[in-house]
Amino acid sequence: MRAQLKLALVVILTGIGAGLGGMLLALLLHMIQHLAYGYGQDALSSHESFLLGVSSASVQRRVAVMALCGVIGGLGWWAVYRWGRPLVSIKQAVGDKAPLMPVKTTLAHALLQIITVALGSPLGREVAPREVGALVASTLSQWARLPVATHRLLVACGAGAGLAAVYNVPLGGAVFVLEVLVGSFTWPAALMALATSAIGASIGWLGLGAEAQYVLPKLPLSxxxxxxxxxxxxxxxxxxxxxxxxxxxxxxxxxxxxxxxxxxxxxxxxxxxxxxxxxxxxxxxxxxxxxxxxxxxxxxxxxxxxxxxxxxxxxxxxxxxxxxxxxxxxxxxxxxxxxxxxxxxxxxxxxxxxxxxxxxxxxxxxxxxxxxxxxxxxxxxxxxxxxxxxxxxxxxxxxxxxxxxxxxxxxxxxxxxxxxx
Incomplete structure (x- = not known):
């Protein structure tokens, strides 16, 4: 019974930590976007259109910001690979050997992704909150001294909760854990994934709101x-x-x-x-x-x-x-x-x-x-x-x-x- 209560506490804390991490990364992304392109600086947590802000910026500013993106990204990743500990991907962290994710290197890797995407990199921002969520879960699992199999599952759930928080997809985060990271369905895994993703998404609401990512007009079905x-x-x-x-x-x-x-x-x-x-x-x-x-x-x-x-x-x-x-x-x-x-x-x-x-x-x-x-x-x-x-x-x-x-x-x-x- 004590072990189950400890696991429940770790699951809750994982959802909260991953949610906070995803929310803070998203807020950082919005802040950098608004400052870099000079729009909506009075509402950094809003969902104001980035495309509208970029289109309103001068052409000189677009080129200058992207050049800055190249400097930050290039030097940043060069430094990470040069002096940081070897990166451990989420797939590796939930694999059979379950290696630990290096804290400083993982955080630097995640922040560089958010900064460069905010400045205009054409890549996606979803890996960063997943990495932070997985890192939170890994740290909590080590603190609680959970078994290796449970540790691997919790790391996957932390990644899903980070995704759920930044995109407001509580079910999507859980399904991602089961289909992509775990690759199988069991009731314990499903319950942990659903709980962490739901908590992560609800924490994300505090700073990002509960809006949908895309607003669609009425589309006819035929x-x-x-x-x-x-x-x-x-x-x-x-x-x-x-x-x-x-x-x-x-x-x-x-x-x-x-x-x-x-x-x-x-x-x-x-x-x-x-x-x-x-x-x-x-x-x-x-x-x-x-x-x-x-x-x-x-x-x-x-x-x-x-x-x-x-x-x-x-x-x-x-x-x-x-x-x-x-x-x-x-x-x-x-x-x-x-x-x-x-x-x-x-x-x-x-x-x-x-x-x-x-x-x-x-x-x-x-x-x-x-x-x-x-x-x-x-x-x-x-x-x-x-x-x-x-x-x-x-x-x-x-x-x-x-x-x-x-x-x-x-x-x-x-x-x-x-x-x-």
């Missing part, structure tokens, strides 16, 4: 849209497979040593120059996704943003920057869906492009992140879409994942990575 989901779902899976190969190759060959600060500065400065004409490309992709859901992107602009987003995401990883691919993947799926939806509308008009974008975002995210159930839940919580709209989303996700896994069976062997002494 037989034509369901047919689109069935037919085009596999296309998103094939595209997602290519995206995974592209980003995986970029990460395998990411710059290290003296090349990292040099390439980071060049990469981010170039992105700032492109942002003179396309401010939508800055940061993790939430802006283009929202425009797509609102049916405010034409096919031509969507195609241009899709190509540029793919290029700068891979180039940023190649330059040695760190960050997630959740929101970038969601945005890329939405942009691709607008192109496919535009072609579909030539034969079956009447469906707003935002409906295609929502389906494509879910289908692409499911395959690119290898998490079909989590993707469906996240899209539902991100957008709070009508229940009936889940039907085409689920159909597209199923087709996408099947096609992606089929592509994986026929892919060429990964390139050999030479071992360095």
């Amino acid at each position: 037989a034509s849209l369901i047919a689109f989901a069935l037919i085009c779902g596999p296309l998103f899976g094939i595209a997602a497979h290519g995206f995974v190969r592209l980003t995986g190759h970029a990460r395998q060959h990411a710059a290290r040593g003296w090349q990292l600060p040099v390439l980071a500065l060049l990469n981010f400065t170039l992105i700032g120059c492109v942002a003179i004409y396309l401010p939508q490309i800055l940061s993790n992709g939430k802006g283009p996704a929202q425009l797509g859901f609102d049916s405010e992107l034409g096919i031509g602009l969507a195609a241009l943003l899709l190509v540029v987003k793919l290029l700068i995401t891979s180039s940023t990883l190649r330059a040695g920057a760190e960050g997630g691919l959740l929101t970038p993947g969601l945005a890329i799926g939405a942009l691709l869906a607008i192109l496919l939806g535009g072609l579909w509308s030539l034969a079956w008009p009447g469906i707003p492009l935002g409906a295609f974008a929502l389906i494509g975002a879910a289908a692409f995210l499911a395959s690119s992140m290898s998490m079909p159930i989590t993707a469906i839940v996240l899209i539902a919580e991100f957008t709070r879409i009508d229940h009936d709209f889940l039907v085409p989303i689920i159909l597209a996700v199923v087709g996408s994942v099947c096609a992606s896994r089929l592509c994986g069976k026929f892919k060429s062997p990964p390139p050999r990575i030479p071992l360095t002494p």
Whole structure:
């Protein structure tokens, strides 16, 4: 009984700690965004549009901020790899050997991700709160001297709670733990994941509010849209497979040593120059996704943003920057869906492009992140879409994942990575 009470206390404290960590990181991101681009400085915790703030900033400011991003990111990650202890990823921390995450190195790694995404890096911000949540859980587990199996599960729950806090996705955080990090379902794991994610999300409300990440107009459901989901779902899976190969190759060959600060500065400065004409490309992709859901992107602009987003995401990883691919993947799926939806509308008009974008975002995210159930839940919580709209989303996700896994069976062997002494 005493052991169970101790575990319950650690679970509660993990949810609180991960929630506070995620909330503080999100507030830091908003503060840096507002200060860097000079907008909304009287409401740092608001959900004021970053895209609107960037678009209002001068072109000189966009380039200067992105150059600063390159300096901070390049020197910061170079210093972490040069003097910090070896990083331990969340996947490694919940693995069989359960290595401990180094506190200082992990915190520096998380802060660099938040700072660079706030300044305009095209990568996602979701890894940082997951790392902080996992670190909180690991520290509490060591203090409580929990068994190794329980320690691993608690670290996974802390990561899920961090995700839940920063995105207000209590169910999505729990499902992410079970599907992606743990890879199995047991009642103890489910209860711990649900409890920590719910607590983390509720703590996040204190500073971030309980708003949805994306505000959607009323999207009609039709037989034509369901047919689109069935037919085009596999296309998103094939595209997602290519995206995974592209980003995986970029990460395998990411710059290290003296090349990292040099390439980071060049990469981010170039992105700032492109942002003179396309401010939508800055940061993790939430802006283009929202425009797509609102049916405010034409096919031509969507195609241009899709190509540029793919290029700068891979180039940023190649330059040695760190960050997630959740929101970038969601945005890329939405942009691709607008192109496919535009072609579909030539034969079956009447469906707003935002409906295609929502389906494509879910289908692409499911395959690119290898998490079909989590993707469906996240899209539902991100957008709070009508229940009936889940039907085409689920159909597209199923087709996408099947096609992606089929592509994986026929892919060429990964390139050999030479071992360095």
